[in-house]
Amino acid sequence: MASASGKHDTGLDLELSRIVKVPREVIWKAWTEPEHIVKWFTPAPWKTVSCEVDLRPGGIFRAMMRSPEGKDTNEPAGCYLEIVRPERLVWTTVLGPGYRPVANPFLAFTAILTFDEVRSGTRYTARVLHKDAADRQRHAEMGFDSGWGKALDQLVAIAGEIQ
Amino acid sequence: MASASGKHDTGLDLELSRIVKVPREVIWKAWTEPEHIVKWFTPAPWKTVSCEVDLRPGGIFRAMMRSPEGKDTNEPAGCYLEIVRPERLVWTTVLGPGYRPVANPFLAFTAILTFDEVRSGTRYTARVLHKDAADRQRHAEMGFDSGWGKALDQLVAIAGEIQ
Numbered sequence: 001m002a003s004a005s006g007k008h009d010t011g012l013d014l015e016l017s018r019i020v021k022v023p024r025e026v027i028w029k030a031w032t033e034p035e036h037i038v039k040w041f042t043p044a045p046w047k048t049v050s051c052e053v054d055l056r057p058g059g060i061f062r063a064m065m066r067s068p069e070g071k072d073t074n075e076p077a078g079c080y081l082e083i084v085r086p087e088r089l090v091w092t093t094v095l096g097p098g099y100r101p102v103a104n105p106f107l108a109f110t111a112i113l114t115f116d117e118v119r120s121g122t123r124y125t126a127r128v129l130h131k132d133a134a135d136r137q138r139h140a141e142m143g144f145d146s147g148w149g150k151a152l153d154q155l156v157a158i159a160g161e162i163q
Numbered sequence: 164m165a166s167a168s169g170k171h172d173t174g175l176d177l178e179l180s181r182i183v184k185v186p187r188e189v190i191w192k193a194w195t196e197p198e199h200i201v202k203w204f205t206p207a208p209w210k211t212v213s214c215e216v217d218l219r220p221g222g223i224f225r226a227m228m229r230s231p232e233g234k235d236t237n238e239p240a241g242c243y244l245e246i247v248r249p250e251r252l253v254w255t256t257v258l259g260p261g262y263r264p265v266a267n268p269f270l271a272f273t274a275i276l277t278f279d280e281v282r283s284g285t286r287y288t289a290r291v292l293h294k295d296a297a298d299r300q301r302h303a304e305m306g307f308d309s310g311w312g313k314a315l316d317q318l319v320a321i322a323g324e325i326q
Contacts, residue, residue, distance in 0.1 A: 058245070082220060101271040101294035129263045132266050
């Protein structure tokens with residue numbers, strides 16, 4: 001399926017890009033199978049307590065998180081936009097299942113994940129698109145770099161368990 | 164491509180469904196080629212003055228409209244989500260090109276167009292999904308039924324010109 005490239009906009013986007021020693025098929029499974037997602041998706045000491053995945057365009061993607069104090073978040077469900085196994089996965093928080101617009105997303109963004117094969121493993125790139133500079137700034141201040149980075153560390157740490 | 168079905172929600176959706184004596188390939192062209200879109204998309208006496216189409220998931224869809232008084236609208240660009248020629252077309256106003264969330268859509272909705280072959284022509288169905296009942300009500304009061312209906316009349320009227 002053709003996919004819109006979309007330019008990187010440094011004033012609106014946030015990006016984490018790193019080479020990891022994990023085959024991209026394993027990263028794909030880590031990102032798309034709930035039994036794996038719950039193990040790495042949320043940076044400790046937060047936890048992912050449950051996860052819904054309907055892996056098709058318009059299908060639900062939701063990860064429920066729990067704070068260290070035991071409080072569960074209650075974010076609206078997001079949805080998948082593009083699924084190109086094992087190289088590209090796109091989902092957004094502004095549409096829910098069946099592409100219905102979301103009333104009050106906690107943070108409005110679209111995540112574009114790309115997994116490129118390189119000699120030593122996979123170039124993992126998470127690009128997150130915001131609607132304006134204020135939302136980008138808010139996401140940065142919420143700890144995008146450390147949060148998405150720590151989650152990736154957790155993914156790498158459990159990669160050996162994924163068949 | 165598999166597509167999420169999504170149930171019709173009468174409290175959140177608006178729908179226009181009608182059988183028209185136009186082959187669905189012609190309807191598809193009317194909906195996806197700017198030279199045709201400008202002729203029917205906006206109910207008279209409003210006009211469509213220009214149109215941008217990048218017919219792929221994440222590609223731009225924007226129709227610029229002009230009021231009878233000569234005032235141009237300036238709505239943010241929307242984007243396509245699913246393109247299944249000649250039977251299904253999905254686009255939204257809450258994402259722009261490249262899937263970037265839109266800052267201030269004039270009205271937040273996703274349009275799901277389906278064109279089904281029937282004996283006398285095509286079953287044309289436009290289902291429009293809103294985030295909440297208030298938006299649905301606002302769209303209804305803006306004249307959804309008459310507006311989308313009149314636009315369809317205009318499409319049927321120019322169908323003979325489409326090769």
